[in-house]
Amino acid sequence: MNSPVVTRAFLVEARDVAKSFGQTAALRGASVAVSPGEILAIMGPSGSGKSTLLHCLAGIFTPDRGEIWFDGRRLDTLGEDERTRLRRTAFGFVFQFGQLVPELTAADNVALPLLLNRTRRRPAYKTAETWLERLGIGDKGANRTGELSGGEAQRVAVARALALAPQVIFADEPTGSLDSLTGEKVMDLLTALAREAGTTVVLVTHDARVAAYADRVVMVRDGLVSVDLGAVGEQVSSAKAAR
Amino acid sequence: MLRLGLQLTLRSGREALVRLVITAAAVAVGVALLLGVLAEFHAFQANANQACWSCTTGAPVPSPLPSHGELWNDSVDFYRGQTITRLDVAPLGPHALLPPGITRLPAPGEFYASPALAALLKTAPADELADRFPGHLAGTIGDAALNGAKDLVIYIGYTPASLTALPVVPGSTKGGPMPGTQWVTSISTAPAAEVFTPFFRYAFGIGVLAVLFPMLVLISTATRLAADRREERFAALRLVGGTPADIRVIASVESVVSAFGGAVLGVVIFLLVRPALAGAALIGTQYFESQLTPTVWGYLAMLVGVPAAAAAAALLSLRRVQISPLGVSRRAKPKPPSLWRLAPLVLGLVLYVYGLSKTTHKSIGAPAYPGLLVTMVGLVIAGPWLTSGASRLFGRLIPGSSALLSTRRLADNPKTAFRAVTGLVLAVFLGTMVGTIVPAINSTEASPANAALSNVLLDQVGLDSHQGAKLLSGLSEIPGATAYPLYSLQTADGSVGPGLGPGDTAVSCAVMRALAALGQCAPGLQAVQASDSGLFDDNPMYNTKPFVDSTNPAYKGKLSSLPLQTVLVRVNSPATLERVRTYLTIHTAPQQSAGQGSAPTPPRTFGETLQIRLDRAATLERIVYAAVALTLIVAGCSLAVAVGGGLVDRKRPFTLLRVSGTPVGVLSRVVLMEAAVPLLAATIVAAGIAYGTSILAFVRLAPVGTAIPQLGSAYYALMGIGLAVAFAVITVTLPLLRRMTTPGNVRFE
DSSP states (O other), X not given: XXXXXXXXXXXXXXXXXXXXXXXXXXXXXXXXXXXXXXXXXXXXXXXXXXXXXXXXXXXXXXXXXXXXXXXXXXXXXXXXXXXXXXXXXXXXXXXXXXXXXXXXXXXXXXHHHHHHTTOOHHHHHXXXXXXXXXXXXXXXXXXXXXXXXXXXXXXXXXXXXXXXXXXEEEEESTTTTSOHHHHHHHHHHHHHHHHHHTOEEEEEOSOHHHHTTSSEEEEEETTEEEXXXXXXXXXXXXXXXXX | OHHHHHHHHHSSHHHXXXXXXXXXXXXXXXXXXXXXXXXXXXXXXXXXXXXXXXXXXXXXXXXXXXXXXXXXXXXXXXXXXXXXXXXXXXXXXXXXXXXXXXXXXXXXXXXXXXXXXXXXXXXXXXXXXXXXXXXXXXXXXXGXXXXXXXXXXXXXXXXXXXXXXOOSSTTXXXXXXXXXXXXXXXXXXXXXXXXXXXXXXXHHHHHHHHHHHHHHHHHHHHHTTTHHHHHHHHHHHHHTTOOHHHHHXXXXXXXXXHHHHHHHHHXXXXXXXXXXXXXXXXXXXXXXXXXXXXXXXXXXXXXXXXXXXXXXXXXXXXXXXXXXXXXXXXXXXXXXXOGGGGHHHHHXXXXXXHHXXXXXXXXXXXXXXXXXXXXXXXXXXXXXXXXXXXXXXXXXXXXXXXXXHHHHHHHHOHHHHHHTTHHHHHHHHHHHHHHXXXXXXXXXXXXXXXXXXXXXXXXXXXXXXXXXXXXXXXXXXXXXXXXXXXXXXXXXXXXXXXXXOTTEEEEEHHHHHHTGGGBOOOTTOSEEEEEOGGGGOOOTTSOOOOOBOTTSOBOOSOGGGSOEEEEEEEESSHHHHHHHHHHHHHHSOOBOOOSTTOOOOOSXXXXXXXXXXXXXXXXXXXXXXXXXXXXXHHHHHHHHHHHHXXXXXXXXXXXXXXXXXXXXXXXXXXXXXXXXXHHHHHHHXXXXXXXXXXXXXXXXXXXXXXOOOOOOHHHHXXXXXXXXXXXXXXXXXXXXXXXXXXXXXXXXX
16 A cells, blocks of 8 residues: 655654554544654543554554554554664653663663663763763662652653653653652653753643643544644643643 | 673572572572482493493313313302302413402402401301301402492402312312302403393383473473563563563573573582482492492583573573563463363373283383373373363352452463472372382282291202201201201202102101191191292292192102202291301302393392392382472472462562452462462372372282282371472462562552
């Protein structure tokens, strides 16, 4: 099947994406596009398919139907090795939990994608130290993740996501396990550093206050992107004001 | 990636270190035990292949004597239940052949003795042992001539003239070569054709299989310890761009490091326990420590093969789960075990019954072995089906949340649940077989006839009437000894009368009354003709049988004028027995082997002969019980590792259950039930099948009318201890459960 000409204005794009797990349809023709440097929030109720959409955009899942585009290339048709390489070089991830290697220290975890990318040990750890400092946990580098608070662990995850200078950061409920104050700190750091680096962020959340950090918000309902709120709307603005 | 793998293995905190240590320890136990079995087998093989100098055959002594080679007379003797191998030797020239273990032949009037015999000669009264050997001790025989440290061997030196002109009985004018003396020009270097070698090889084979399988289970369980936790880590690595190949390298490094460490530790443990193992005389021979060693290939197999196998096991386990960046996205959920899993077990039983039908009283059951092995493998294959069925039944019968949680998990993956108890089930199977068969064999051997004759010594003497009379007179002078003669019906020229065979004797009916277990004459007779050959049967499958009954014809001649063929001597104590034996050794011809592969029969009591048979059965029992004990140890370790690993894997759900109000007692019962259900189900089936197959073998091999054997106290003790240890192992992990699921641990990263 011939694909239409790619619009280079978008860095990441999903076109009519469908994905099922067994008999359950998680996505039923969702389409969304994210521009370079944009911070997009995907919102929706539980089970709406927002995380599945994020995983499809990140090349973790391959859709049953539709197309995923990244930087002018079809992502969904790439092999596992190539998608793995992209995750190592172009994507960063911040999830709610389960993303850090518990046996490693905070510094090890941040250096890990660099080491996997064949960066030499010394520069990898230097970069890790720099990012941990920037995230305000420079003194926690030698701690294992189990010894960190939830907020500190998430900051380690943010540092790791940013350490490789990725083109896109995919964040799935990055503050889901944190109290609101800690969540705000994490979001402040994530969005500020992403804007500073010009990194695109795709953010899944059900929390309007988190979505308020985004440039644009889309709503997912029943496996479809039902509403594109465009620039952050009134609802989000009021949530922001409430902070 | 290797470096990262090493870092994750060696520098990843306490939990990773504990996992490494547990894995290495489990592998070490397995490797040490496997090396022990290999060493024992190597010693056994080395022994079976050792040059059998006593199998040397020569030519009749020429006349005149040649100037090369040597005169050689090897025989066997007996002392307090132990066989003495004796060589009387005289060189015929300056370059005499040397039997192994010495650097020169003993001079006339000297003898060399094995270290064990030399020690015995110093402590035993001379009239019970030392008087049998002319001359004095000149040195000890080296290991090359011996099968083990406790072997009793003696080389006695003579001049050619003295060995060829020995009077058969002192005081007799009739001289000539000592019976059995040969002219030997080369000493045999071929191994002995031992009747029981294949028998022990089979026993070893079964023992090794029985230990090896649980050992592999242990090693694979240990290397996959806390697999779920590891898979979470691999998923995190995949999320940040680790490729499947990277994961494979890291998993292999982890497995290889712990398995190699365990293998090295296992070798060290084996070397430390080797002296004790050498002294254990597991198969009846106390091997030299130098023999009790695996080959270089054995060590290499452990140090290279075990880590390689561990890496392969780790990769295999990864193959079944696809580690995706979101975790284990597709665990190949095993299908519920189908009824087909019973097929190998049924096939094994059919093969076994067929094999038994091909087994005769005189074979040792080799045709039944393939069926036995397939049955054992079949039990392992059928185990998950049994576990699944038992968990369903258990879930229906037992109410409560513990039963619900445990049976759901068992039903979900019965294969994993059964794997932890595989070793125990095999141990129960083997233990039940041995516990049934060996006591049954022993009970058929220890017949009342044997008991009545246990203190009666039997010796084939072959003396003329004059020498026979002197021998009987000499024996009667030994306090506590009563001699009973059996006279030969052969004429002086060696021919036999019409209707008689070479073993036919004449025996007084008074003697038969004194030895009632050997039969009775018809009433009114003074003496009868009878064949005594049945007395010398040494087939372990048969009992001593009476050789006289009311149908034996009367003998009317004068018994004392006949040559003395056999003498039976009843003794009142072990010391008297050895004095009688010493007297017979000095005054009769030595007991020769009837040729290669045939065991010579030294003068022994019926009780001693029975004891030799029982010892063989006991040796088999010891080998298999040793295998059972090893299997229990290994299986216990497997169970501990599997239960402990399962707890680590389920830290999160168990902690959440506890946080949400589930008492620790309920969780403990879940852990206990998860191990107990497969263990009990498979144990009952294994014990039942083993008992049934043993009874089939027993019915096939035992004399008609023998009572069906019951399992003895030793069996119940061993099995009870084994199962108790298994449950103790599980309960040891329960404090870990309490500590791990402390609500304070509810944060998981």
